[in-house]
Amino acid sequence: MTKLFNRWLPCATLSAWGAILLAFYFSGKIAHFLHPTFRPGVLIAGCAMLVLAASFAFLPGVAGCCDDENCGHPLGRMTFGRVLTFLILLIPIATAAMFSPKNFGATTIANRGVITDAQGLTARAPQATQSTSIEPPLPTKDGSQPAPEQAAAADQLLPKSAEGNVKVAVIDLLYAAQDPSLRADFENKKVELIGQLMPDNVSNASGNRFKLVRMFMVCCAADARPVAALIESDKKTDAAEMSWIKVVGTATFPIESGRPIAVVKADSVAVVDPPEETMLY
Amino acid sequence: MSWFTFRFPDFAFSFLSILFEGIPFLLLGSVISGVIDAFVPARVLTKFLPKNPNAAIVLSGLLGVIFPMCECGSVVVIRRFIRKGLPLSCAVTYMLGAPIVSPVVALSTAAAFRGQSPAVMTSLRLFLGFCIAVLVGFVVRFIPHEKLLQRKVIDTLPGQKRAGLRIAAGSAGDEPLNLDLDSFSQKIFRAIQAASSDFLDVAFFFVIGACIAATFNTAINQQIILPLATSPFLSILAMMLLAFILALCSSTDAFIAASFVTFPFAAKLAFLVFGPVFDVKLFFLYGVIFRRWFVISLLVGLFILIAVICLRIAVLNL
Numbered sequence: 296m297t298k299l300f301n302r303w304l305p306c307a308t309l310s311a312w313g314a315i316l317l318a319f320y321f322s323g324k325i326a327h328f329l330h331p332t333f334r335p336g337v338l339i340a341g342c343a344m345l346v347l348a349a350s351f352a353f354l355p356g357v358a359g360c361c362d363d364e365n366c367g368h369p370l371g372r373m374t375f376g377r378v379l380t381f382l383i384l385l386i387p388i389a390t391a392a393m394f395s396p397k398n399f400g401a402t403t404i405a406n407r408g409v410i411t412d413a414q415g416l417t418a419r420a421p422q423a424t425q426s427t428s429i430e431p432p433l434p435t436k437d438g439s440q441p442a443p444e445q446a447a448a449a450d451q452l453l454p455k456s457a458e459g460n461v462k463v464a465v466i467d468l469l470y471a472a473q474d475p476s477l478r479a480d481f482e483n484k485k486v487e488l489i490g491q492l493m494p495d496n497v498s499n500a501s502g503n504r505f506k507l508v509r510m511f512m513v514c515c516a517a518d519a520r521p522v523a524a525l526i527e528s529d530k531k532t533d534a535a536e537m538s539w540i541k542v543v544g545t546a547t548f549p550i551e552s553g554r555p556i557a558v559v560k561a562d563s564v565a566v567v568d569p570p571e572e573t574m575l576y
Numbered sequence: 577m578s579w580f581t582f583r584f585p586d587f588a589f590s591f592l593s594i595l596f597e598g599i600p601f602l603l604l605g606s607v608i609s610g611v612i613d614a615f616v617p618a619r620v621l622t623k624f625l626p627k628n629p630n631a632a633i634v635l636s637g638l639l640g641v642i643f644p645m646c647e648c649g650s651v652v653v654i655r656r657f658i659r660k661g662l663p664l665s666c667a668v669t670y671m672l673g674a675p676i677v678s679p680v681v682a683l684s685t686a687a688a689f690r691g692q693s694p695a696v697m698t699s700l701r702l703f704l705g706f707c708i709a710v711l712v713g714f715v716v717r718f719i720p721h722e723k724l725l726q727r728k729v730i731d732t733l734p735g736q737k738r739a740g741l742r743i744a745a746g747s748a749g750d751e752p753l754n755l756d757l758d759s760f761s762q763k764i765f766r767a768i769q770a771a772s773s774d775f776l777d778v779a780f781f782f783v784i785g786a787c788i789a790a791t792f793n794t795a796i797n798q799q800i801i802l803p804l805a806t807s808p809f810l811s812i813l814a815m816m817l818l819a820f821i822l823a824l825c826s827s828t829d830a831f832i833a834a835s836f837v838t839f840p841f842a843a844k845l846a847f848l849v850f851g852p853v854f855d856v857k858l859f860f861l862y863g864v865i866f867r868r869w870f871v872i873s874l875l876v877g878l879f880i881l882i883a884v885i886c887l888r889i890a891v892l893n894l
Contacts, residue, residue: 305772305773305776308776309772309775309776312599312779316596316599319592319596325596327589328589328592328593328596328597329593329596329597330690332687332690333596333597333600333687336597336599336600336601337596337599337600339600340599340600340603343603343607344603347768347771347772347775350765350768350772351772354765354768379780380776380777380780383780383783383784384776384779384780384783387591387783387787388592388595388783390588391587391588391589391591391592392588392592394584394585394588395585395588395589395591395592396585396586396588396589397589398589399586399589399590399794400583400585400586402581402583402586402794403583403586403590403793403794403795405797406581406794406795406796406797406798407793407798408798408799513690513691513692514597514687514688514690514691514831514834515593515594515596515597515831515835516589516590516592516593517590517593517594517597517789517790517793517831517835518834518835518837520837
């Protein structure tokens with residue numbers, strides 16, 4: 296029994312953790328959970344855990360730490376503690392790995408509070424998103440709107456679809472609403488963007504608005520914040536709540552409650568497959 | 577809308593993301609701790625310290641930069657170091673400082689707070705951790721070690737004075753592990769053993785912490801807790817209490833703290849400074865070495881001190 300606790304339980308735990316980490320990394324699922332910066336750490340940790348597990352399996356001397364009177368592992372010294380450690384370490388991660396989806400549901404997004412104003416992200420540094428990397432127009436001497444030739448140059452930098460629509464992410468429109476020079480890049484232009492459909496219960500007096508939501512991640516999914524652009528559509532969409540949709544329409548920035556907000560007047564709304572990376576960075 | 581709506585898939589998604597982000601740092605800390613445990617004899621640590629007692633205490637607060645150690649490991653290590661002759665005040669300073677003033681903690685804090693003033697948070701965390709450890713070290717210097725240490729610890733240590741400091745020096749022979757006599761392969765085995773055991777022991781608390789953080793992040797309506805998060809006083813107290821209960825490892829706690837997006841900077845700082853120096857797990861670990869009155873005094877003193885400092889920092893609105 297002692298041999299089981301000392302040697303094989305840690306070996307099994309480390310093997311399981313290493314296998315889960317490597318499975319998520321090599322299957323590409325890790326992209327839904329972590330910012331690219333942190334993903335190599337999962338690969339390294341997974342490999343290291345398998346090495347440690349192998350050391351427990353093949354080096355019997357490794358297992359004896361918690362029999363030493365100097366051992367500082369309070370749980371490791373008791374049989375009950377060892378079993379409890381094993382259960383806590385294995386069951387939650389194994390269960391979560393089996394049942395975890397690739398993104399959050401509507402309840403969690405609602406609990407976190409959907410951000411439709413980039414000021415709600417002030418703790419985060421504005422960064423170019425994964426889908427667009429837009430160079431802002433060159434500044435003018437008096438800080439006013441850029442000259443037409445500058446705007447045309449900036450327009451050429453914007454990524455476009457085959458139909459000529461400017462491809463944007465939700466977060467681009469939110470930052471554009473706060474920044475006049477960025478706004479000029481998008482205002483009254485045909486844009487296309489994807490996200491998840493959520494009803495708008497806040498600023499929807501005429502009943503033709505809904506939210507297009509994306510999660511904006513800085514480190515991992517746990518810190519991701521839901522950001523949304525408002526979509527106005529005269530045609531009722533039959534897409535289900537939280538389904539992935541592509542919206543093509545005209546970007547506008549009307550002033551509401553004293554501040555400009557991003558509203559896309561939709562020409563078409565179509566249900567699409569989720570993108571390869573569901574989060575924005 | 578209800579204040580609490582638990583949905584398992586969302587919980588699992590958040591829980592796994594916290595684990596995936598924190599595990600590499602936890603493993604890195606455990607490996608460094610294991611290597612130090614196996615390859616660094618206690619006398620190497622004492623060699624670094626100057627003869628001047630005050631300077632020795634100050635330097636002990638920085639030893640974590642060279643000998644990084646998580647809070648669980650540092651309690652074990654100082655017991656060994658005290659036997660080897662490290663002055664008690666220096667040992668306590670190292671015990672409190674090493675879990676915060678360390679390159680692993682600096683790295684993980686900067687990474688976790690990416691986009692949330694990482695440089696300011698990391699610098700303040702390390703600076704406050706160092707100052708608090710040194711302050712406690714100076715206080716301990718003026719308390720006889722017979723009043724601080726458990727009787728069973730004192731029994732193994734014939735007390736004596738050196739360089740004006742009360743120390744507890746034992747012969748090298750009572751060390752259960754003689755690092756000088758171990759072969760290289762034995763040291764490797766011991767390093768793997770210590771790293772694995774440290775990792776599994778601390779991962780236990782990290783999993784529990786990640787469960788609580790994931791529940792908080794997904795199930796609780798953030799609008800409900802907004803009043804708590806917007807009050808500097810309440811948010812700091814709440815986060816310190818949370819740090820005490822969660823008992824996270826200092827190499828990964830920043831990932832949990834950073835995920836409490838509604839809480840202000842000062843409250844997260846309080847979490848990150850208080851957690852590594854005192855939590856529910858350390859309450860029991862400290863009790864292995866120190867007398868109960870000292871452990872409770874340490875808890876109360878550190879709680880008040882860190883809360884007051886962070887309240888002052890909250891005024892700066894960082």
